[in-house]
Amino acid sequence: MGSTMKFKRSSCPITNVLDTLGDKWTLLVIRDLVLGKRRYQEFTSSPEKIASNILADRLKKLETGGLVTRHAYQRNPVRYEYLLTEKGEGLKPVLEAIIVWGKKHYPGSKRFPRVEQH
Amino acid sequence: MGSTMKFKRSSCPITNVLDTLGDKWTLLVIRDLVLGKRRYQEFTSSPEKIASNILADRLKKLETGGLVTRHAYQRNPVRYEYLLTEKGEGLKPVLEAIIVWGKKHYPGSKRFPRVEQH
DNA sequence: ACCATAACTTGCGAAACGCAAGTGACTGAG
DNA sequence: CTCAGTCACTTGCGTTTCGCAAGTTATGGT
Numbered sequence: 001m002g003s004t005m006k007f008k009r010s011s012c013p014i015t016n017v018l019d020t021l022g023d024k025w026t027l028l029v030i031r032d033l034v035l036g037k038r039r040y041q042e043f044t045s046s047p048e049k050i051a052s053n054i055l056a057d058r059l060k061k062l063e064t065g066g067l068v069t070r071h072a073y074q075r076n077p078v079r080y081e082y083l084l085t086e087k088g089e090g091l092k093p094v095l096e097a098i099i100v101w102g103k104k105h106y107p108g109s110k111r112f113p114r115v116e117q118h
Numbered sequence: 119m120g121s122t123m124k125f126k127r128s129s130c131p132i133t134n135v136l137d138t139l140g141d142k143w144t145l146l147v148i149r150d151l152v153l154g155k156r157r158y159q160e161f162t163s164s165p166e167k168i169a170s171n172i173l174a175d176r177l178k179k180l181e182t183g184g185l186v187t188r189h190a191y192q193r194n195p196v197r198y199e200y201l202l203t204e205k206g207e208g209l210k211p212v213l214e215a216i217i218v219w220g221k222k223h224y225p226g227s228k229r230f231p232r233v234e235q236h
Numbered sequence: 237a238c239c240a241t242a243a244c245t246t247g248c249g250a251a252a253c254g255c256a257a258g259t260g261a262c263t264g265a266g
Numbered sequence: 267c268t269c270a271g272t273c274a275c276t277t278g279c280g281t282t283t284c285g286c287a288a289g290t291t292a293t294g295g296t
Contacts, residue, residue, distance in 0.1 A: 010165040013220025013227040014149050014213060024140040031132050040243050047128040051285050056244060077293040079242060090219055095132060097212040102131025105205060109131040158274050169254050174275060195262040197273065245290070253282070
């Protein structure tokens with residue numbers, strides 16, 4: 001009796017992905033991380049202007065889900081940065097497929113450039 | 119002055135895709151359509167048990183967005199079926215990429231089989 | 237002491253969601 | 267010809283989530 005695995009809604013892989021990434025903001029945070037952003041303020045300064053509480057919530061959920069790690073990059077005062085785990089990096093092909101479809105059907109849209117590291 | 123295209127949130131293709139597909143249900147309707155489902159009751163009988171009002175709303179939005187077409191497959195009484203347009207079919211690579219990542223990170227999840235046509 | 241910065245948290249009104257039940261147009265059974 | 271049944275929705279309503287603004291905590295710089 002280990003065969004009854006508990007999924008939130010169904011055993012469909014798409015469904016399970018949507019249960020963690022299915023909203024208007026989570027994938028944008030992933031996008032920012034892929035583009036090289038790491039710090040809280042960098043995420044809030046993206047053009048979509050994510051609200052602070054939504055960002056905090058999404059980062060927490062992504063960390064819980066193992067897509068992102070948080071660690072202090074300095075003490076006094078403590079400052080944190082976020083990095084994609086291998087699991088999180090694995091979403092790059094999904095983002096690529098979305099960009100291909102998006103650029104085709106939203107004329108004028110353009111992939112954002114990587115940010116330079118500090 | 120045609121250069122100032124109006125996007126909901128930003129010119130990022132991912133953002134624009136999320137503005138139409140960024141929720142827990144829309145992509146599941148697309149999945150069902152890709153699997154061969156066409157009628158209202160077929161969608162509501164999927165294991166995720168989408169609520170009727172949510173389904174009606176999503177189908178309407180997908181039709182407005184040009185991803186889906188609706189047409190009567192019989193009269194007396196009128197019955198409708200939904201089909202993916204070419205634009206909607208274009209999402210298959212996105213679904214494939216999601217399935218690949220999903221199967222890897224949600225052990226036990228399994229792609230659903232196509233439904234037979236009536 | 238005072239201002240600034242980073243990373244959050246809190247409050248609250250507005251919008252979206254989810255469940256149940258209802259509606260209208262018919263069809264086939266008795 | 268009445269009545270249960272099917273299909274494709276719509277309506278009501280309570281709960282949850284969202285989104286904007288403002289507040290908080292810790293610390294450094296001058």
